[in-house]
Structure formats: structure tokens, C-alpha cells
Amino acid sequence: MKTDVFITGGGIGGLTLALKLVSSGIDVVMVEKLTGNQPIYKGELLQPKSMQIFDGLHVYYQVTSNAQIIEVLDLFELSKTLKVKDQSFMDYTVIPGKYNAAYMIHHEKLKTIIFKQAEKYPNFHYYNEATCKAIENNTAIVQQGNEKFQVEAAFFIGAEGRASVTRQAMGIKVDPIKYNHHFITVTFPRPSDLVGGQIFSSYNRFLGLFPLPDNQVRSVYLIPAGDYKKIKEKPIGHFHKLYTDLAPSIDGYVQQLTDWSKIQLMIPIMYHANSYVQGNKVIIGDAAHAVHPMAGEGMNMAIQDADILGELLVDMYKLSSLHPDNLEQFEYVRKERADYLIQLSHLSALAYSFPFQPVSWIRSKTFERIEEDPVLHFKQMLNVSGLGMWKESVRDRFIQGGMMPTRKKNLSVAKKEMKLFSAEDDYPWKWNGLL
Numbered sequence: 369m370k371t372d373v374f375i376t377g378g379g380i381g382g383l384t385l386a387l388k389l390v391s392s393g394i395d396v397v398m399v400e401k402l403t404g405n406q407p408i409y410k411g412e413l414l415q416p417k418s419m420q421i422f423d424g425l426h427v428y429y430q431v432t433s434n435a436q437i438i439e440v441l442d443l444f445e446l447s448k449t450l451k452v453k454d455q456s457f458m459d460y461t462v463i464p465g466k467y468n469a470a471y472m473i474h475h476e477k478l479k480t481i482i483f484k485q486a487e488k489y490p491n492f493h494y495y496n497e498a499t500c501k502a503i504e505n506n507t508a509i510v511q512q513g514n515e516k517f518q519v520e521a522a523f524f525i526g527a528e529g530r531a532s533v534t535r536q537a538m539g540i541k542v543d544p545i546k547y548n549h550h551f552i553t554v555t556f557p558r559p560s561d562l563v564g565g566q567i568f569s570s571y572n573r574f575l576g577l578f579p580l581p582d583n584q585v586r587s588v589y590l591i592p593a594g595d596y597k598k599i600k601e602k603p604i605g606h607f608h609k610l611y612t613d614l615a616p617s618i619d620g621y622v623q624q625l626t627d628w629s630k631i632q633l634m635i636p637i638m639y640h641a642n643s644y645v646q647g648n649k650v651i652i653g654d655a656a657h658a659v660h661p662m663a664g665e666g667m668n669m670a671i672q673d674a675d676i677l678g679e680l681l682v683d684m685y686k687l688s689s690l691h692p693d694n695l696e697q698f699e700y701v702r703k704e705r706a707d708y709l710i711q712l713s714h715l716s717a718l719a720y721s722f723p724f725q726p727v728s729w730i731r732s733k734t735f736e737r738i739e740e741d742p743v744l745h746f747k748q749m750l751n752v753s754g755l756g757m758w759k760e761s762v763r764d765r766f767i768q769g770g771m772m773p774t775r776k777k778n779l780s781v782a783k784k785e786m787k788l789f790s791a792e793d794d795y796p797w798k799w800n801g802l803l
């Protein structure tokens with residue numbers, strides 16, 4: 369079999385790329401080793417940049433109508449006796465324009481929406497329960513049940529997540545960094561008035577609540593690395609109490625989980641491949657980078673990779689400019705942005721990783737200043753949104769540290785808009801003549 373682009377992995381990153389390519393007439397073969405909806409929890413928070421990308425792919429309304437909008441994230445810092453002692457918030461609406469909110473959507477639902485849109489195109493060839501075993505000499509070796517088949521392609525994209533066969537074929541190694549904590553995570557019914565994100569933390573505990581549609585809420589609770597087995601041996605009432613101690617509003621809801629079967633362990637790791645492109649092979653999403661989930665970026669980085677690579681491949685085909693060297697443009701745009709978000713997520717994780725009173729105090733003061741200082745607030749939301757990247761200055765750090773007073777004057781809409789990525793930032797080859 370022959371195709372233009374061979375994609376390993378039908379996760380969010382691979383599907384977004386496939387939709388972008390097939391809707392522009394490029395022939396795509398995608399192999400996905402699993403079948404049907406997967407019961408495991410994965411990324412569910414869509415940042416504003418992902419919403420902009422889905423708008424361009426004509427699935428924005430399908431996504432929003434199956435998602436819970438999140439405009440504000442409330443942060444509650446609790447005392448030793450678990451009373452709220454400080455409260456701050458992060459507000460997506462400080463971002464100008466249409467894409468000024470995040471959305472929570474079930475991971476498998478999102479995959480279905482993108483898949484259904486892609487399968488409308490006859491040039492999308494999808495094989496499930498089909499595993500890419502190796503890529504050799506411009507040919508992918510695929511195993512589907514007892515059958516083995518080969519696919520020749522002009523380009524090979526690895527969108528197969530952390531254990532990446534394409535990355536292996538490129539000879540690229542990653543060096544995962546582990547954390548001193550894990551998470552337990554589960555979805556359960558929520559009170560109907562829990563409509564924004566909520567984070568509860570004390571000096572040694574952390575609970576995140578992120579509302580999903582259908583009156584459900586996804587939760588993440590931080591535990592010391594290695595404690596999962598010990599916790600799971602306790603009666604389910606112990607789990608309920610861990611949650612209701614911190615968030616009394618979910619009393620009566622979390623108890624609807626009556627055993628441990630749905631409660632999943634999530635082990636955060638961080639790595640960044642030193643290169644995304646080699647010849648006609650490219651890695652995207654978790655194949656290229658793994659990020660701590662604290663800032664809700666993993667799935668969004670995969671979507672943003674898919675958008676930039678997809679646009680580049682579409683232009684390469686349009687201009688019959690198919691030399692693999694052109695793929696470097698993808699790495700040029702994405703690597704610095706990914707690096708920044710990996711660091712941002714890592715720092716957010718560290719802020720909650722150490723069970724000491726002074727860390728809790730510094731954290732709540734820092735969040736208070738981010739809330740009070742309109743420039744810091746905008747920078748924070750812009751950076752997590754994916755719509756732009758505005759790094760912190762020395763002055764910002766002094767303000768966060770309480771060594772300089774917070775600014776009072778808000779930024780104008782025009783100034784904020786200048787900080788959003790332009791089409792030229794996202795797709796520079798359209799302007800720099802490098803294709």
C-alpha cells in the first residue's frame with residue numbers, strides 16, 4: 369500500500385493532524401493499536417489555542433456543545449485545620465477575542481468528534497487494532513491481528529504517545545524526569561453550581577476539581593510517589609474523606625463512587641526530545657514531549673503540534689515543495705514554545721510538591737500578586753492559553769516575590785492583542801520564502 373503521509377497513533381494529536389491533512393486532499397494512512405473507547409483518564413482540558421485550531425477545522429461548535437466552559441480557576445489555600453485562609457483566582461477572560469475560555473470535554477468524546485469529521489474524506493484510511501512495529505526504508509511494517517502489511521509513504525509521523533516506535537526509528541532517546549508525587553484521578557457526579565475549576569491546597573495536600581458536562585467532575589488528588597497501593601488497601605470511605613476534608617461542597621457526590629475500581633493512578637513525568645525531525649520522519653505530541661499535568665497542557669501541546677505540522681505539510685504539497693528539509697520549519701516553530709510550557713508546568717508542579725508551611729505561604733502570596741497585578745495576570749493566562757508567549761521579566765519576578773509593588777494599570781486591548789501569536793508567528797514559511 370502507498371500513501372502520502374503515514375501516521376502512527378490515533379490519539380488526539382494524530383487525529384487532529386489527519387483531519388487537517390485529509391481536508392486538504394492529502395492521502396493519509398493512520399494505524400491505531402487499540403479499538404473502541406478507552407476507559408483510562410487522559411487530558412480533558414482544552415486551552416484557548418486548541419479551540420482556535422478546532423474552529424479552523426470546523427469542529428468548534430461540536431466541541432463546545434459537548435464540553436463545559438471554564439472561565440475562572442479558583443485557588444483556595446487552606447490552613448492546617450483545613451479552613452480557607454487565602455483565596456485567589458485565574459481568569460481566562462483577561463485574554464482578548466473569541467478564544468478566552470478553556471473547555472472540559474471527555475477525552476474519548478473529543479477523539480470521536482475529530483475522527484467522525486476526518487472519516488468524511490475518502491483519502492483518510494484508518495486501521496484500528498493495527499500496530500506499527502517498525503519503520504524501515506520508507507516503509508512501515510504494520511501488524512493487524514494475524515496479518516502483517518507494509519505501507520510506503522513520503523512522510524512518517526509518530527503520534528503514538530510516550531512509547532514511540534517512530535522516535536525509536538529516528539534513534540532519538542528521551543530521558544524522563546520523575547516527580548516525588550503521583551496523582552489519583554477519577555470522574556464522579558458534581559453539584560450543578562460547581563462550574564469553574566477549583567484547586568484546594570494546604571501545606572501538604574492538593575485537590576483539583578475540573579467540571580465536565582453532564583454534571584460530572586474530573587478530580588486529581590496528589591499522593592506521595594509509591595503510596596497508591598497502601599491507600600487502595602483502605603476502605604473507600606478513606607478516599608471520600610481525603611476529598612471532603614478539602615472540598616466540603618462535594619460531600620454527598622464523591623460518595624457515589626462506591627469502590628476503587630474507577631480510581632486511576634496517574635504518574636507524572638517530564639521529557640523533551642532534542643529533535644522532532646529526521647529526514648522524512650517527525651514526532652509530535654507525547655512522542656516528542658511529556659509535560660507535568662499541573663498546567664493542563666499535554667493534550668493541547670499535541671493539538672498545537674498537529675496544527676503547525678499539518679499546515680506545513682499542506683503548503684508543501686500545494687507548492688510541490690516536498691523536500692524533507694522543509695520539515696525543519698515545524699521544529700523551528702514548536703520547540704521553543706513546547707520548551708517554555710514544559711518549564712511552566714514543571715514550576716507549577718514544584719509549587720505544590722513540597723509539604724512545608726513556608727512553601728504554602730510563598731505559593732498563596734505569589735498567586736495573590738498574580739491576581740492583583742493585571743500584567744502578571746494577563747501573562748500567566750496568555751502563556752497557559754497557547755495563544756501567545758510572553759516570558760516573565762526581572763520586574764515580574766520582583767513583584768511576585770513581594771519586593772516591588774503590584775502594578776495597578778491594566779493593559780489596553782491593543783497591547784494585549786499584539787502579544788497573541790500572529791499567522792506569521794505560527795506559519796513563518798508562508799512569509800520567509802523558505803518553502
Ligand SMILES: Cc1cc2nc3c(=O)[nH]c(=O)nc-3n(C[C@H](O)[C@H](O)[C@H](O)COP(=O)(O)OP(=O)(O)OC[C@H]3O[C@@H](n4cnc5c(N)ncnc54)[C@H](O)[C@@H]3O)c2cc1C
Nearest residue numbers: 377379380381401410411499500528529653654666667670
Ligand atoms: C494515563 C495518562 C493520563 C493523563 N492525564 C492527563 C491529564 O489529566 N491532564 C492532561 O493535561 N494531560 C494528561 N495526560 C496527557 C495527555 O493525555 C497527553 O499529553 C495527550 O493525550 C497526548 O496526545 P498524543 O496524541 O500525543 O498521544 P496519545 O493520546 O497517547 O495517543 C497515542 C495513540 O497512539 C497509539 N499507539 C501507540 N503506539 C502505537 C503503535 N506502535 N501503533 C499504533 N498505534 C499506537 C495509542 O494506542 C494511542 O491511542 C495523560 C496522559 C496519560 C498517558
